[in-house]
Amino acid sequence: MEKVTTTHEHDHYDHEGSKLGMWLFIFTELLLFGGLFITYAVYKYLNPEAFHMAAEELNVGVGAINTVILLISSATIAMSITALQQNNIRLTKVMLEITMMLAITFLINKYFEWGAKISHGIYPGSDHLMEMSRGEILFYGLYFFMTGLHALHIIVGVAFIAVVYSKILKRKVNAERYVLLENSGLYWHLVDIVWIFLFPLFYLIT
Amino acid sequence: MNQEVSFYEVKKYKTGILNWILSTDHKRIGLLYLYSILAFFIVGVCLGLAMKLELIAPGKTIMEAQTYNAVFTFHGIIMIFLIIIPGLPAVFGNFLLPIMIGAKDVAFPKLNLLSWWIYVLGAVVALMSQFMGDGPPDTGWTFYAPYSFKTSTTMLPAIIGAFILGFSSILTGLNFIVTIHRMRAPGMTWLKMPLFPWSLYATGWIQLLSTPIVGITLLMVVAERTMNIGFFDPALGGDPVLYQHLFWIYSHPAVYIMILPAMGTISEIIPTFSQKTIFGYKAVVASTLLIAFVGYFVWGHHMYTAGMSDTAVWLFSLMTFLVAIPSAVKVFNWIATMYKGSINLKVPLYWALGFLFLFMVGGLTGLVLGAVATDVQVHDTAFVVAHFHFVMFGGVGTAFFGAMHYWFPKMYGKMYDESWAKVGFYTFIVGFLLLYMPMFWLGMYGMPRRYYDYLEQFHGGNIISSFGALVLVAGLAIIIINLVTSARKGKKAEKDPWHGKTLEWQVDSPPTLENFDTIPVVEKGPYEY
Numbered sequence A: 001m002e003k004v005t006t007t008h009e010h011d012h013y014d015h016e017g018s019k020l021g022m023w024l025f026i027f028t029e030l031l032l033f034g035g036l037f038i039t040y041a042v043y044k045y046l047n048p049e050a051f052h053m054a055a056e057e058l059n060v061g062v063g064a065i066n067t068v069i070l071l072i073s074s075a076t077i078a079m080s081i082t083a084l085q086q087n088n089i090r091l092t093k094v095m096l097e098i099t100m101m102l103a104i105t106f107l108i109n110k111y112f113e114w115g116a117k118i119s120h121g122i123y124p125g126s127d128h129l130m131e132m133s134r135g136e137i138l139f140y141g142l143y144f145f146m147t148g149l150h151a152l153h154i155i156v157g158v159a160f161i162a163v164v165y166s167k168i169l170k171r172k173v174n175a176e177r178y179v180l181l182e183n184s185g186l187y188w189h190l191v192d193i194v195w196i197f198l199f200p201l202f203y204l205i206t
Numbered sequence B: 001m002n003q004e005v006s007f008y009e010v011k012k013y014k015t016g017i018l019n020w021i022l023s024t025d026h027k028r029i030g031l032l033y034l035y036s037i038l039a040f041f042i043v044g045v046c047l048g049l050a051m052k053l054e055l056i057a058p059g060k061t062i063m064e065a066q067t068y069n070a071v072f073t074f075h076g077i078i079m080i081f082l083i084i085i086p087g088l089p090a091v092f093g094n095f096l097l098p099i100m101i102g103a104k105d106v107a108f109p110k111l112n113l114l115s116w117w118i119y120v121l122g123a124v125v126a127l128m129s130q131f132m133g134d135g136p137p138d139t140g141w142t143f144y145a146p147y148s149f150k151t152s153t154t155m156l157p158a159i160i161g162a163f164i165l166g167f168s169s170i171l172t173g174l175n176f177i178v179t180i181h182r183m184r185a186p187g188m189t190w191l192k193m194p195l196f197p198w199s200l201y202a203t204g205w206i207q208l209l210s211t212p213i214v215g216i217t218l219l220m221v222v223a224e225r226t227m228n229i230g231f232f233d234p235a236l237g238g239d240p241v242l243y244q245h246l247f248w249i250y251s252h253p254a255v256y257i258m259i260l261p262a263m264g265t266i267s268e269i270i271p272t273f274s275q276k277t278i279f280g281y282k283a284v285v286a287s288t289l290l291i292a293f294v295g296y297f298v299w300g301h302h303m304y305t306a307g308m309s310d311t312a313v314w315l316f317s318l319m320t321f322l323v324a325i326p327s328a329v330k331v332f333n334w335i336a337t338m339y340k341g342s343i344n345l346k347v348p349l350y351w352a353l354g355f356l357f358l359f360m361v362g363g364l365t366g367l368v369l370g371a372v373a374t375d376v377q378v379h380d381t382a383f384v385v386a387h388f389h390f391v392m393f394g395g396v397g398t399a400f401f402g403a404m405h406y407w408f409p410k411m412y413g414k415m416y417d418e419s420w421a422k423v424g425f426y427t428f429i430v431g432f433l434l435l436y437m438p439m440f441w442l443g444m445y446g447m448p449r450r451y452y453d454y455l456e457q458f459h460g461g462n463i464i465s466s467f468g469a470l471v472l473v474a475g476l477a478i479i480i481i482n483l484v485t486s487a488r489k490g491k492k493a494e495k496d497p498w499h500g501k502t503l504e505w506q507v508d509s510p511p512t513l514e515n516f517d518t519i520p521v522v523e524k525g526p527y528e529y
């Protein structure tokens, strides 16, 4: 049964393999945030009151809007994959454009949210923060660090999607070879799901 | 492409070096890692020797206390992050994994090259810490909080370097897992896969699932130093013990990242030189997976004296003892493999036997540290250093040299010089025992680790130990010089000089670019003699 094709290494295309690789990478990302969730859990357990009080200062409205934005963007990128599978390039492009727009909107909201906190003198190492209780210092430290790291992942995600978008324009990613788009979608869902955990932990625990 | 010539002869670029540093061939990448690791190893050994010379007499001998602190820190960073963590997987895994499972390359060749580049970047960043700011880091390789953000030495490059190196390790692990899942030759079911790939598979999972934890922990220390976020600073509400937890959640499994591939190597060498199938193949596979799994739940044994609940302490102690079971299963299986085999006593088997002996001492002294009562006595003493070097240097190091001699004919198409290799081996073992055995006694009697000075009563042991260091370095020099000269002038090697049965012995020495003309079809288990 010697039927194995001798493809050259650069032509090697393994849809399942690429997807498996992406899933493994997503595991590592989850554990990266996992370390922070452990830290959060420990300090929340030690400072329940302070975490409660500090969380009341965050703007639930902005957080909720950002949650909705990310959920919709997850839907649009999923649609772009289906569109590409059906070889509807135009719809694929539109859906990806919407996804990227939503991601940027998320970042703009984040910018104003952080900006408001910073203008109130609340940022890591600020004099105002140092006057607060230790639990509150920890809460805001975690808040800036975790949402900051998440925002970084949003930026990476948008860059990833932009690269795939340009490859779709060049037809390098197409109805037969769409695993790269699928992988960018998987990554985007990861970014989304991390936020789904961050939102209640920081905004809703009051 | 011409299938007759070896991969060394396939050149895409005119400038020689570009054929290496831009190559996506898994064999070239494996060798790139080998040469980088060798270069760092020489630096690490020199630093180790410098420490031993400092300790040859009490008081200041050749360096100041602060220099000594910097030296043991740098020695640790180099040896751990730059050498043993990538170690066997990056060198022999890259070179041999695809061949052993009957594939032409790894699943993601470009990502593989990227991993090496990230490794180089991480190494350069980590090395920068030695030449910048207010002097080299002095925290030890563990970067313990709160000292790691209080010290005025240049911590950031070292920490960021370690973070970047973690990325390289993750990508290598990811690549190997996908390769093993997707690219095994037809007929090679999971239970027909050789044991070295099996060990790489288990290692890959540890790399994936534990490295991110230390990654984020190191980032938190960076945030602590740059942005004053007090994750681990009691003054800001943080808890330094949490740092230790997070650090060891990675760094204990990390010792299995190091030792599992070493065990995999031994599982290849012993059947070949016994000309007999491995005893209890399935038990060896199961113990590999079990060690990887249980290894996640033992990190607390580094922290018995750091302040944990008694329940946590005995649980961690129990789990630690459990790791001894699968480890012993392997040792018994290796010995049973040799029983009534036709032993072919060649240098790779010397190293495998050296591994068995040294690793056993290391493992058993590990139980002294895993048991709470005795650990409290020897915690943070020279005993720990001796134990650690027995498992890491005596275990992973000897396995590495075993692998080096075993696969040398395959990698270079030449035979090494057998008699010099034996001289090197014996010198190494004698030096090793002289160097590290006294440290068990020194530690038992209370000599602390990481001190450049000691009481007069420890003088005798330290003299023996420092003398052993010189012998050991001589042994290393003989081994390395012998291998380097043999690679250039050795006798030509055949395809299968050891009469091995795994797939790498069916391809040319050195292999062609794509390893196999036609992908083999596997019908038998890996060690059927």
Ligand SMILES: [Cu+2]
Binding pocket: B251, B252, B255, B298, B299, B301, B302
């Ligand atoms: Cu440990």
